[in-house]
Amino acid sequence: MWSIGELAGKAGVTVKTVRFYSDRGLLPEAGRSAGGHRRYGPEALDRLRLIRSLRALGLPVPDVSRVLGAHDRKDAMEDALEDAVAGQLRELGSQLAALRWREAALRLVRDSPAGERADRLRLIGAVPAPPSTAALARFWRRWLPPRLPARVVSAVVDQAVPHLPAEPTAEQVLAFARLHALVSRPCPGVSRDGEWQPAAHRSGGGHRPAVLYEGLGEAYDLASSALRAGRSPYDGEALDCFVAAYARSRGVRDTPDFRRELGGQLAADPRIDVYWQLAAELSGPSRPTPGAAHDWLCAALDAQVARSAA
Structure with missing residues (x-):
């Protein structure tokens, strides 16, 4: 003993x-x-x-x-x-991810021009540590039309919210900080809910947003393959799927007149280009955003309508 x-x-x-x-x-x-x-x-x-x-x-x-x-x-x-x-491995992985983001943020501040350093510090200071995309997911749940089925909301949020890189660059940290700031503040110049959203989000008009967003997800996936391959907008399966999603959601036929009308409506719809630009900076060129896919499809539709008119 x-x-x-x-x-x-x-x-x-x-x-x-x-x-x-x-x-x-x-x-x-x-x-x-x-x-x-x-x-x-x-x-x-x-x-x-x-x-x-x-x-x-x-x-x-x-x-x-x-x-x-x-x-x-x-x-x-x-x-x-x-x-x-x-x-313990999960906890350590989270800690390492937070350290990598902190390191990239420090490099960003160190290398910032003196005149921009204070603004960038404020942006970085507003981001939670470790960084989280929860604010982006909340933004999309507010932005989407009301009463969408939960599975459709989840699918859209999964597509629209970019994944955070495991080893970010200083530029990606800045893009995320700006993206976080964008979704955390009220939309400027909007006096009523819905004014900054596409027409398909609004009640009335026979729109069925759930049908629309299910079809758009498939169209964006098809267009993303073309974007990764570096192809210019063209007629084909992706465009047909894109137009069909709008036609089915409104209960109408896909005709040349409908395509011409749809092109005009999409051109007049409010846009959130800044969101997609920052999301692209965060994700990189290998993962086209739904915003990039939407632009590609709109360009393909506009080109098709222009050829038909000629």
Whole structure:
């Protein structure tokens, strides 16, 4: 039987460390001396070494306690250890992502022209740490027409909200800060809800927005393939799918007259080009945004209508 000092000496730790783990039930005592002093058996040394190994991996005391609680059952201990390590890896990944964003933000401030540094600091300071796209998702849920099915809203938000790069550049940090600021402030010059939205969002007119957005998602995917290939706007499956989404949502036929009318309506609709420009800067050229796909399809429609008129 060892005293607390002897156990600490054999393990290479302080008496305070042994007492800490003992008081939390991680290191049970084998007994007490006649004077009431703690006594430990040889098995305590192995347990203390296991505790130190787990703590060296960054596992918090509650996770260590769960692993040790399953110590006498090998399968249970393996499961508890696997869960604890997986949780620590997730937390560490989040911390590393936050550090990479902080590093890129520091480079941005360091390399900013003196006249722009204060404004950029304000933009960066308004972004949550670690950065989150929650504000962008809220923006789209407000922007979309009311009473859309949840699955349609989720699909649109997934397409419209850019993914944050794991290793951002200073330029991407600035683009995200500007994007975050854009979606966090009221739309300027708008006195009523809906004034800044496309006509298809508004009630009346026989529009069925759920049908429209389901079809647009498919059309944007098709156009994105052409954009990645560097192809100029052209007639084809993507354009037909795009026009068909509008026609079905209004319960009308896809005719040359409808295409001409649709082209004029889309040209007059309010736009959020700044959002898509910043989203493109954040995502990079390999991931065309729905805004870029929409522009490509509108250009293809305009060219087709112009040829028909000629």
